[in-house]
Amino acid sequence: MLKIKNLHASVNEVEVLKGLSLSVNPGEVHAIMGPNGSGKSTLSKILAGHPGYEVTEGSIEYEVNFNQKNLLEMEPDERAKEGVFLAFQYPIEVPGVTNLNFLHTAFNSICKHQGVAEMEEAEFEKFAKEKCKIVDMNPDYLLRAVNEGFSGGEKKRNEIVQMAVLNPRLSILDETDSGLDIDSLKIVADGVNKLKSANSAVILITHYQRLLDYIQPDFVHVLQGGVIVKSGDKSLAKALEEKGYEWIAEAGAET
Amino acid sequence: MTSDEATANFNKEYKYGFVTDIDADTAPKGLNEEIIRLISSKKDEPEWLLGWRLKAYQQWRKMEEPRWAHVKYPQIDFQNICYYSAPKRDIEKPQSLDELDPELLATFERLGIPLSEQKRISGVAVDAVFDSVSLGTTHKETLERAGVVFCSISEAVKTHPEIVKKYLGSVVPVADNYYAALNAAVFTDGSFCYIPKGVTCPMDLSTYFRINAEETGQFERTLVVAEEGSYVNYLEGCTAPQRDSNQLHAAVVELVALDHAEIKYSTVQNWYTGDKEGRGGIYNFVTKRGKCQGVNSKISWTQVEAGSSITWKYPSCILQGDGSVGAFYSVALTHDKMQADTGTKMIHVGKNTKSTIISKGISTDSSVNSYRGQVKVLPSAAGARNFSQCDSMLVGDQCSANTFPYIEVKNESAILEHEASTSRISEDQLFYLQSRGLSQEEAVSLLVNGFCKEVFKQLPLEFSVEAVNLIEMKLENSIG
Numbered sequence: 001m002l003k004i005k006n007l008h009a010s011v012n013e014v015e016v017l018k019g020l021s022l023s024v025n026p027g028e029v030h031a032i033m034g035p036n037g038s039g040k041s042t043l044s045k046i047l048a049g050h051p052g053y054e055v056t057e058g059s060i061e062y063e064v065n066f067n068q069k070n071l072l073e074m075e076p077d078e079r080a081k082e083g084v085f086l087a088f089q090y091p092i093e094v095p096g097v098t099n100l101n102f103l104h105t106a107f108n109s110i111c112k113h114q115g116v117a118e119m120e121e122a123e124f125e126k127f128a129k130e131k132c133k134i135v136d137m138n139p140d141y142l143l144r145a146v147n148e149g150f151s152g153g154e155k156k157r158n159e160i161v162q163m164a165v166l167n168p169r170l171s172i173l174d175e176t177d178s179g180l181d182i183d184s185l186k187i188v189a190d191g192v193n194k195l196k197s198a199n200s201a202v203i204l205i206t207h208y209q210r211l212l213d214y215i216q217p218d219f220v221h222v223l224q225g226g227v228i229v230k231s232g233d234k235s236l237a238k239a240l241e242e243k244g245y246e247w248i249a250e251a252g253a254e255t
Numbered sequence: 256m257t258s259d260e261a262t263a264n265f266n267k268e269y270k271y272g273f274v275t276d277i278d279a280d281t282a283p284k285g286l287n288e289e290i291i292r293l294i295s296s297k298k299d300e301p302e303w304l305l306g307w308r309l310k311a312y313q314q315w316r317k318m319e320e321p322r323w324a325h326v327k328y329p330q331i332d333f334q335n336i337c338y339y340s341a342p343k344r345d346i347e348k349p350q351s352l353d354e355l356d357p358e359l360l361a362t363f364e365r366l367g368i369p370l371s372e373q374k375r376i377s378g379v380a381v382d383a384v385f386d387s388v389s390l391g392t393t394h395k396e397t398l399e400r401a402g403v404v405f406c407s408i409s410e411a412v413k414t415h416p417e418i419v420k421k422y423l424g425s426v427v428p429v430a431d432n433y434y435a436a437l438n439a440a441v442f443t444d445g446s447f448c449y450i451p452k453g454v455t456c457p458m459d460l461s462t463y464f465r466i467n468a469e470e471t472g473q474f475e476r477t478l479v480v481a482e483e484g485s486y487v488n489y490l491e492g493c494t495a496p497q498r499d500s501n502q503l504h505a506a507v508v509e510l511v512a513l514d515h516a517e518i519k520y521s522t523v524q525n526w527y528t529g530d531k532e533g534r535g536g537i538y539n540f541v542t543k544r545g546k547c548q549g550v551n552s553k554i555s556w557t558q559v560e561a562g563s564s565i566t567w568k569y570p571s572c573i574l575q576g577d578g579s580v581g582a583f584y585s586v587a588l589t590h591d592k593m594q595a596d597t598g599t600k601m602i603h604v605g606k607n608t609k610s611t612i613i614s615k616g617i618s619t620d621s622s623v624n625s626y627r628g629q630v631k632v633l634p635s636a637a638g639a640r641n642f643s644q645c646d647s648m649l650v651g652d653q654c655s656a657n658t659f660p661y662i663e664v665k666n667e668s669a670i671l672e673h674e675a676s677t678s679r680i681s682e683d684q685l686f687y688l689q690s691r692g693l694s695q696e697e698a699v700s701l702l703v704n705g706f707c708k709e710v711f712k713q714l715p716l717e718f719s720v721e722a723v724n725l726i727e728m729k730l731e732n733s734i735g
Contacts, residue, residue: 048686048690049686077689077692077693092681092687094702102688103691105693106691109693110692113692162691
């Protein structure tokens with residue numbers, strides 16, 4: 001469903017991604033690991049369409065219902081309407097706008113685009129409350145302003161509630177585990193597991209192996225210096241945890 | 256952006272910027288006793304009113320232009336302004352709006368205010384003011400049946416001199432401030448509205464102000480009197496053509512509410528703002544004040560200030576009657592090089608008087624937006640209460656927002672609360688909302704509606720929709 005080919009991208013004229021390639025099929029979970037500054041977050045922002053990143057070379061193909069789309073030509077909201085979802089590393093606060101109103105507006109604009117029936121407010125509220133259970137979030141949070149005054153952990157849970165409501169085809173979780181204590185991590189990971197399906201795919205971006213104890217990846221990729229330097233199954237994550245990223249660099253130098 | 260798109264955007268930005276080509280009867284530029292006599296004679300005014308104007312003029316000459324507001328503009332040359340301009344018409348005034356010059360009818364239709372009998376908006380009576388004169392009011396008969404008087408102030412001077420004489424200047428005295436004194440000397444038209452005892456006005460009343468002539472100031476004067484137990488909902492809208500030079504609009508609005516009466520006064524101000532470099536635009540220097548004269552009377556001001564190159568405006572309430580209630584709800588948006596210094600004054604005189612202030616300032620581009628408000632509790636105002644909330648939203652990093660609250664309490668039993676906040680619409684916020692499937696327009700609208708909802712919900716429905724659209728459109732131009 002997603003084919004990234006030879007992706008080069010810069011932020012403020014500094015090249016961060018230097019020829020990244022990656023293929024993701026429906027039903028798969030891919031973990032992307034890498035040290036600070038390797039380009040992980042840049043990749044997630046580019047997939048979602050953040051205007052601050054410039055793609056200088058390469059392509060991203062995204063397939064929905066047998067239609068090939070050039071993701072790079074789409075606005076962020078068009079991508080979301082086609083089922084791309086980014087769980088933010090640092091979810092943004094939106095004062096004055098309730099979670100419920102925000103999600104309702106987003107949900108209906110996606111439904112409208114996909115030709116699915118939209119929901120009235122009362123019906124949607126019921127639906128959204130149900131989705132809060134996935135990460136054990138108090139439904140009262142729906143009536144609070146989006147992320148305003150939420151703790152770090154609550155913000156991350158709120159991202160997963162949004163994911164549950166919007167039911168994306170391709171979810172990118174950008175360091176969703178960072179800043180979570182072990183209990184919250186389990187709850188969030190459990191939520192993501194419940195949302196997995198044969199038709200959707202997940203890209204997990206993380207520093208640490210510990211998230212992968214709870215969400216089993218099919219593939220693990222190591223991103224370093226703007227390119228994927230090694231891919232493998234989940235045993236690669238274990239090896240990284242033990243030997244560190246240096247090991248990859250050295251291994252790369254040897255071959 | 257191509258130049259075509261730029262032009263399209265510019266037009267979208269201010270669709271009221273057109274000029275009506277019409278023969279006008281215009282006084283020569285300059286301000287002196289002769290001009291004041293001329294205005295008074297054009298309006299065929301009684302001697303007492305001419306005397307009132309001349310007295311105001313003498314006082315104005317001794318006054319100094321206020322410089323305390325947080326705005327900057329070059330010295331205004333009051334001798335280079337024309338103080339009277341009216342579309343020419345037959346000496347025998349047409350009695351019906353249908354007989355107006357078609358050019359004028361077309362103008363108002365283009366502004367979304369159809370005046371002719373067949374097309375006029377039902378449920379709202381409109382007084383259409385064009386430059387210095389009122390063209391006439393709609394729905395007169397329906398209002399007359401209810402005993403409500405709604406006409407231009409020039410007409411009221413003739414038909415209801417005793418009421419005009421009693422209340423004119425009773426809330427905003429002749430020499431209240433520099434611009435109020437100027438207005439008293441040269442005011443040309445405006446609306447007059449009288450709601451008799453116990454009457455709930457059968458429809459909303461509305462005045463639409465249009466400046467057309469070049470180098471002409473507009474100095475209208477509005478007087479609303481609500482007798483005991485009456486109720487009126489009053490709406491006001493304003494637009495002007497796009498011109499390179501600045502134009503002065505110095506209005507005075509006086510409201511009087513007697514025992515148990517209620518006046519709701521709402522404004523959507525969309526005067527021309529000047530261009531991106533700050534050339535042209537209206538100087539909106541306005542004095543608006545309501546007096547809750549009777550017990551348990553209520554006055555509320557709701558304003559959406561989205562136009563003018565400079566706004567200097569503080570709709571206020573004097574809470575004189577015991578148990579009277581004053582409110583001020585405001586959204587002020589500034590963009591490009593606009594400057595706004597706006598807020599309110601709540602003067603608590605009577606016992607158990609209450610006031611509420613909700614002010615929302617949105618600044619974008621390199622504009623300056625200030626809230627200035629005063630809450631004053633006099634020794635007589637036992638049990639007075641005030642709640643103030645002033646929030647500012649900044650879009651981008653070139654603009655600024657200021658809050659200047661003044662509080663003066665002389666009665667120990669008073670309770671005052673004040674809250675203030677400043678927030679910023681960032682690219683990250685927009686991206687976050689967009690990444691959930693909202694278009695940029697939807698995202699901006701959600702943010703702004705969330706920010707302003709306490710004020711918008713005070714407006715009558717159609718006005719509220721118009722206000723939301725206006726703010727969204729202006730913000731899209733700034734953000735997009």
